[in-house]
Amino acid sequence: MLAALRGSARPRLVGGGVRDWLLGGVAKDFDIEVGGVDFERLHRLLAPFGATDVVGRSFGVIKVRSRASGAEYDFSLPRRESKTGGGHRGFAVEPDPELSDAEAAARRDFTVNAIALDPFTGELIDPHGGRRDLAARVLRHTGPAFAEDPLRVLRAFQLAARLDFTLAPETAALCRRIADTFAELPAERVWGEWEKWATKAVRPSRGLAVLEETGWLVHFPEVAALRGTPQEPEWHPEGDVFAHTQHCLDALTAQADWTAAAAATRRRLMFAVLAHDFGKPATTIRGEKRGRERWLSPGHEAAGAEPARRFLRRLGAPLELDDPVAALTVNHLAHHHGAGGPTDAAVRRLARRLAPATIDELAAVMRADADGRPPLRTPEVHAMIDALTARARALELEARAPRPILLGRHLIAAGRKPGPEFTPLLDAAFEAQLDGAFADEAGAVAWLQPHLNQRT
Known part of the structure; x- marks a missing residue:
């Protein structure tokens, strides 16, 4: 495809694919920006290579699915963008194949994303100093147009976490000046950036640092409240x-x-760890423990459930995240409960409380919590977590909740007709199962008979 363009156009590899390649990573999703040719001519040149999608015509974008490999590529014309209204979508886009490389790169968000590669000569075209910023591991805005799109602040948040980059001071200052434009962003775009942070970060703390440096942490009050809460x-x-x-x-x-x-698992765990101490701002007090006055946060685990749910709703997260994140938050200190290690009954009940999250997932949250206190190291805490997971594996409950063994069909087989008495009897049977009264169907039926006689 590139060879077909060479004679009459000026193709460039651009965007995150070039950035990731220069960082030594695996380049994915290369975009190709093609100057020197109009949209119709570009479409004619690409059509022989596979199915084309011109739904992005107004933006000068053509998607091509290669007939040879099945891979999909995005080809686009250089374009100008001008602000026409508020928010992320308030732009007029005008494809302009005659733009120079420097002019085309000027619309990109960060200098590290404004590097282009000539696929034929291997020349790197870097009019905004992106290679310098890659070497310094810094996100720096390309130009003043950055401020026209508030979503770019949240892109800085997730990119800093994904790349382990810091934010240039002048970029942080610019972001602070547009902090009040957050309300212009659609919820789905806010969630999209948080989801990238939650699933792709290599150093997620960098993202939180960006939110703080830019003044955008105020838009996420459940996280902001953690700053200044003493321990x-x-x-x-x-x-x-x-x-x-x-x-x-x-x-x-x-x-x-x-x-x-x-x-999906990475996302669930990242938000659970983020939220695990959301209950501390409301519960932290000075109190006596072990003979002297200390900072204490009694009940912070349970107190964290409501702000965790509120935070996820604020982000526009899928509803399916609420229950597991809240359950992992509420139970993140379960390994500290009970002297002498976890009992079988305690593990069964914990697995039930966590569902649809699991004990293996809880253990990941617990280990992160234990390791989040440098330079303190707590091997005794890890030993407690190991004991919990070992007990869960022995019971085959590390990745699922216990399921009721005694069911309505067993009551019918015992001669009972379906009715209001079924629910309390089945509930009592499940409680007995969790306590270890029986572990298989034969045991459940044996447990049932005397209890039926008591209710006759």
Whole structure:
């Protein structure tokens, strides 16, 4: 395809694919920007190579699905953008194939995303100093037009976390000046940037730092409240709850199981770790413990459920996240409950409370929490987590909740007609099962008979 364009056009590889390649990563989703040719001519040149989609015609974009490989590529004309209204969508776009490389790059958000590659000569075209910023691992806005699109602040938030970059001071200052434009953003675009942070970050604390530096943390009050909430220095030498949460998030992404997990699991765990101490701002007090006055947060686990749900609604997250994130938040200290290690009954009840989250997922949150207190190391806490997961595996409950063994069909087989008495009897049977009264169907039926006789 590129060879077909060479004689009559000026193709360039652009965007994140070039950035990632220069960082030594695997380049994905290369975009091709083609100057020197109009839309109709570009379409004719590309059509022989596969199915074309011109739904982006007004933006000068053609999608091509290669007949040879099945891969999909985006070809676009250089374009001008001018602000016409508020928000992320308030732009007029005008394709202009005669734009120079420097003019075309000027519309991009960050200098590291404004580097182009000539696919024939290998020349890097870098009119805005993107290679310098890549070397320094800095996100810097390309030009003043950055301020016209408030979504770019949240792009900085998630890109800093994904690339382990810092934000240039002048870019942070520009973001602070447009902090009041957050309300212009559609909820689905806000969620889209948070989801990228939650599933793709390598150092998520960088994203939270960007929100703080730009003044955009105020738009996420459940997170903002963590800053300045004190913790007992003996147990938390790292600082306040915000600092602790940053360390916990980075500890999570360092776990091999998190890296290997499916995107939905990574997302669930990232938000659970972010929210695990949301209850502390409302519960932190000075109180006596172990013979002296300390910072304490009694009941913060349970108090975190409501702000966790509120935060997810604020982001426009899928509703399916609410229950598992809240359950992981409420139970993140379960390994500290009960002397002598977890009992079988306690593990069964914990697995039930967590559903649809799992004990394996809870253990990942617990380990991140334990490792989020540098330079403090707590091998005894990890030993408690290991004991919990070992007990769960022995019961085959590490990845699921217990299911009721005694069912309505067993009551019918025992001669009972379906009616109001079924519910309390089945509930009692499940409670007995969780306590270990029986573990299989034969045991459940044996348990049932005397209890039926009691209700006759």
